[in-house]
Amino acid sequence: MGLSNEILLDMYWTMLLARRTDERAWVLHRQGKIAFHISGIGQEAAQVGAAFALQRGQDWISPYYRDLALMLAVGLTPLEFMLSVMGKKGEPSSGARQMPSHWGLRRANVLSHSAPVATQTLHASGLGLAIKLKGDKHVVLTTIGEGSTSQGEWYEAVNWAAIHKLPVIFMVENNSYAISVPQDKQMAVPSAADKACGLGLPGISVDGTDIVAVYSAMQIAVERARSGEGATVIEARAYRLTPHSSDDDDRAYRSREEVETYKKSDPIPLTQRLLLSKKIATQAQLDEMEKRAQTEIEQAVADATAAPYPSPEEALHPVYAEEVTHA
């Protein structure tokens, strides 16, 4: 599988940094310092496991809004995230035009996405088609929630990739809820991966809280894609441990007991236990990583707070490519 202790530690660090950054955003929201936050808490193992199976910076990603850990794995910094939640100048996804967590990072081959769900999956198939037409060897990862696989555009995207054996991996981050609607009201199949067989490509379902399992499934899919065998659907099963967003109250549709039950499969402590039991890290090392994460995030919050807002006239451009001033 090729996961050295060093890489496993790096994966855990990325998960931890994502978790603490995410938690800090919730606090900022509750303090009234930011207007909105949408969380990826509970899905860090799925996202980091997927990212690390790619050639980061070379392969392409068409993500969705819960992918904070995935974005940190390909080089987004906590400062850049804090700039985005505060709507500050220099935020790299959109120049503070989009709501937070609407990703995009040109330097890391991460496409810009919108809020209507599943649109990004067609872009992934288009990337895959272009990669194939040009004879390149890159692969494309596109992510989505399980509820959004109800959209026609998701089926159309997977269908295209299956017909043309495109180098695309469709990862469904199944966190069990689409805002308030549970999986059994989104689909009649037990797993989103089961949808793949009707479209003529492999579907794999893995425990999305198990970073090694996700990485292993992704490795198979990446190998298939890179060798020209085509696309794969991967379902990474997890649980959304937070409300949908800072504007949601999940007590309206699920019990506290249910949420408490799933906290037992929180990927952060699960991965900690893996590292400790395999003697990949000591408790002292983990404690040190916690401190490092806190320091880095507090610095990011301070720097983002001090950063300027965009000036109003920046809202006028660039509507058309001719108005783009930077390279």
Next chain:
Amino acid sequence: MPEMTLIDAIRQGMDEELAHDPNVFIVGEDVGVRGGVFRATRGLFDKYGPQRVMDSPLAEASIIGVGIGAALYGMRPICEIQFADFIHPAFNQIINEAAKMCYRSNGDWTVPMVIRAPYGGGIGGGLYHSQSLEAFFTHTPGLKVVVPSNPADAKGLLKSAVRDPNPVLFFEPKKGYRLIKGEVPEGEYLVPIGKADVSREGTDVSVFAYGMMLYYTLQAAQKLAAEDISVEVVDLRTLYPVDRESILTSVRKTGKALVVYEDNLTGGYGAEIAAIIAEQAFTDLDAPVRRLAGPDVPAVPFSHPLQDWFMLNPDKIAAAIRDLASY
């Protein structure tokens, strides 16, 4: 200069752009072996092969969404929507994705693509093979919208659209595909997007039109010349961004303005032209700005008497010009 039909000029424009740039490819329903249901791509599959003239699955959102993804990788897709009436499943991809990509990514991602769509009635196509849909798209910053009225412009504008770094909607008057003939310059030439053209000079009334209605307006103007009414006909050619200067120059010369469009009257594109004139040339007007357009019923009905009732024609246009000239 050789004379050719509108559709032959469009095909020649695509042929030249396929030869000019290896990143250009055509994608759409039946565009390959069949050469398109209107035969717009006839012969191109044999000449350039299945990777550059590509049959898509029967799913319009995917034609545009995959095209966007390919464009983001550096390709220059020409996406064909078989009839403009079928563009609605792709509306989300055009309005929310292609049009907003540059702005929402602060210029990091741009979408160079052409969306060709035959539009308009008078061909016995009923409600769903006759629609004129330009107003949806001229309401959307980030898009360019082009409607040619003659073969020379069609070829030169299409070539400009393919080379444009933005998404361009290219609506082709399908009734004119073989009806409208004209001389097409030999050799390489482009017609710039964003410039109107005075098709016929006159002094009594300015008529602003595009596409099939421009063709009919020229016939009406010819007829009215015998009645000593001098009509200036302005072919808007690009609806968005519109050439305001050419509109204002003409209306300042004649003092009377009629806007002709095939779409439903209310909220149609001609309302914008009327507003521009009312706002910026009010004191030059000798009569109220008039609109002549389709009736406010959902779309063109099938049966010939019903269709004829809906459609404008040279006689109806001549009557409207005569009426305005006598004001």
